[in-house]
Amino acid sequence: MNRESKRWKPSPLLSASALVHAGAAAGAVASPQSWPWILGVVAANHLVLQGVGLWPRSKLLGPNWTSLPPDAAVRGAVAVTIDDGPDPELTPRILDLLDEHAVKATFFCVGERVAQHPEVAREAVRRGHAIENHTQRHLAQFSVLGPRAIADEIGRAQDVIETVTSERPCFFRAPAGLRNPFLDPVLARLDLKLTSWTRRGFDTLNRRADTVLRALTRGLRGGDILLMHDGRAGRTPSGSPVILEVLPKLLASLASAGLTAVTLRSTLPTSTSASHVLASTHE
Ligand SMILES: [Zn+2]
Numbered sequence: 001m002n003r004e005s006k007r008w009k010p011s012p013l014l015s016a017s018a019l020v021h022a023g024a025a026a027g028a029v030a031s032p033q034s035w036p037w038i039l040g041v042v043a044a045n046h047l048v049l050q051g052v053g054l055w056p057r058s059k060l061l062g063p064n065w066t067s068l069p070p071d072a073a074v075r076g077a078v079a080v081t082i083d084d085g086p087d088p089e090l091t092p093r094i095l096d097l098l099d100e101h102a103v104k105a106t107f108f109c110v111g112e113r114v115a116q117h118p119e120v121a122r123e124a125v126r127r128g129h130a131i132e133n134h135t136q137r138h139l140a141q142f143s144v145l146g147p148r149a150i151a152d153e154i155g156r157a158q159d160v161i162e163t164v165t166s167e168r169p170c171f172f173r174a175p176a177g178l179r180n181p182f183l184d185p186v187l188a189r190l191d192l193k194l195t196s197w198t199r200r201g202f203d204t205l206n207r208r209a210d211t212v213l214r215a216l217t218r219g220l221r222g223g224d225i226l227l228m229h230d231g232r233a234g235r236t237p238s239g240s241p242v243i244l245e246v247l248p249k250l251l252a253s254l255a256s257a258g259l260t261a262v263t264l265r266s267t268l269p270t271s272t273s274a275s276h277v278l279a280s281t282h283e
Contacts, residue, residue, distance in 0.1 A: 008188035013049070013060040014181055020045045049181055054143075056177025056196045062184030065171070065195040065225065065264070072267040073223025078254060080105040080261045081197065082243070083134055083173065084204075084231025086113055086120040090241055091230050095127055097244070101251040103261040104128050108173045108195075111136035111157030113231065118164040125165045130263040133157045133169040133192060138231075143178035151186045158190060170265045171195045195264060200227035201246065204234045209245035216246070217253050225264070226250070 010018070024038045049061075057066045068077055080098075082105055085091045091107075098105055107124055109131050114121045121131055135142060136156040145153065154172060162168040172192040174183065179194075187194055199220070201212030216226050228250075233241040254261055 008185040011060060011062045011184065014062075014184075017045050017049060017181070054178055056174070061179065061181055062187070063194060065193055067198045067223040067225055068264070068267050070223070072262070073221075076222040076259045077262045077267060078220070078222060078259045079225045079264050079267070080228070080250070080254075081108060081173070081195070081225060081264070082106070082228050082230045083108045084113075084138065084229050085109055086117045086124065087230050087233070088117050088120055090233055090243070091117075091120050091124065093244060094230055094247065095124060095129070097247050097251070098129070099127060101248070101255065101261075103251055103254075104130075104263050104266070105261065106130045106132055106171070106264045107230070108132050108134035108171075109157075109161060110134050110138045110231065111160040114157075114164050115160050121161070121164050125167060128263075130265050131161055131165055131167065131169065132171040132173070132195070132264065133161065134173050135175055136160070138175045140175070142175045143180050145180075145182070147182040147186065150180075150182050151189075154186055154190060154192070158192075170268060195225065197227040198224040203242045203246065204229050204232055207234055207236055207242065209236055209242050209249075212242055213246050213249050213253075216250055220253065220257060220259070222259060 020041060024042050027038050028035055058064065059066075067073065068079060080103065082094065085107055086109055107129060109121060114131070125131060133154060134157070135153045137153065139145070139153065142150070142153065158169055170191070170193060172187055173195050177196050183194070199216050201215035203212045206212050216228075228243050228246065230243060233243050236242055236245060251261070
C-alpha cells in the first residue's frame, strides 16, 4: 500500500482557515474589545467554507477529480459513471447495454444497496466494471455530518463493497457532490480519491431524454467524466427510465467521436490500482 497517499495535507483554503481561527483567538486575547470584528471574520470564514462545500467540482477543500488524468485524456478515454445503485431491475439492463457497446463503466454504489442486491454488484464486477464508494446510506444530510459520522458512512460502504465484490473501492463520490472540510482527511486515511464529474444531464430530475443526452454530449472530449444514475432513476413521460433511453445514444456518440469509455481506476498509475486488489486478496 502506498503510505505516501495516506498522509493528509490540508488544502491552501483549509490552512488559511486554520490561520484565521488562530489569529482570531490571539486577537481576542490581545484586544478583547474587538470581539465583534473578530467574530465577523470567523463567521465569514465559515460561510466561505460552507459555500465551497456546496460547489461539487471545487478543489478548494482538497483534491477532486473533475476529469481524467491528462495521459488518459490524450488517449481519448472518457469515464461513464453511474450513481446510486445497484438497482435489481435497472442495473442488469444497463450491464447488457454496456456489453453490447463493449464499454466498461464505473458504478458509484450505495453500501446498503450493495448489501441488498449483492448478486447485481458481483455481476457488474464479473463483467469488468468497477464499483466505487458512494457512502453507506446516501444521507441527504451527509454534507453536515461531523468527522466520525463521515468516517462511519464511508468506512462501512468500503467494507460492504469489498466483502461482496472482493474489490476495495479506490474512488469516492459524495451524495449530490456536497461535502464539508471534515471529508478530505477521512478520504486520505482510506486512500480514496474524491471524484465529481465533468458533465451531468440531471437525469434523475429531467424527464426529457434528448435534453439529458445534449447536456452530456455538448463539447464532449477525451478526459471527460460523465454522470448518470441507475438508482432513483428519472422516468420519461412514457414511464421508461431516462438512462435506458440516453445510454445507447450516448455510447454511440462516444464511438463515433473516437472516444473510449474506461473505468476510473484503469486510469490510475498501476501501482495504486494494484494495491487495492492486493488489499482485498490479503484478507
Ligand atoms: Zn447519489
